Amino acid sequence: MAERWQVTVDRGVCIGSGLCAGTAPERFRLDAARQAHPVEPETEAADGVLAAAEGCPVEAIAITEAGSGAAVFPPDE
Numbered sequence: 001m002a003e004r005w006q007v008t009v010d011r012g013v014c015i016g017s018g019l020c021a022g023t024a025p026e027r028f029r030l031d032a033a034r035q036a037h038p039v040e041p042e043t044e045a046a047d048g049v050l051a052a053a054e055g056c057p058v059e060a061i062a063i064t065e066a067g068s069g070a071a072v073f074p075p076d077e
Contacts, residue, residue, distance in 0.1 A: 005045050008038070008061070009028075009038065011036075014060040016034030017057055017058075023055055042066050045072075
């Protein structure tokens with residue numbers, strides 16, 4: 001079974017740059033208010049999702065493992 005991730009966007013932090021939607025358009029959308037949201041809150045682990053989170057200029061995207069809740073991004077320090 002493939003690893004699953006929970007993806008959230010902190011809409012209070014999101015500035016609507018659209019980098020996530022440009023990096024992983026099948027995984028992120030901007031709404032009418034230019035706020036990002038995941039297309040599906042739970043998804044298969046994918047490099048594009050991680051690249052979108054890493055590329056967010058304000059780190060508004062968080063990824064955790066769906067089963068355990070362990071942080072994928074940003075990593076626990």
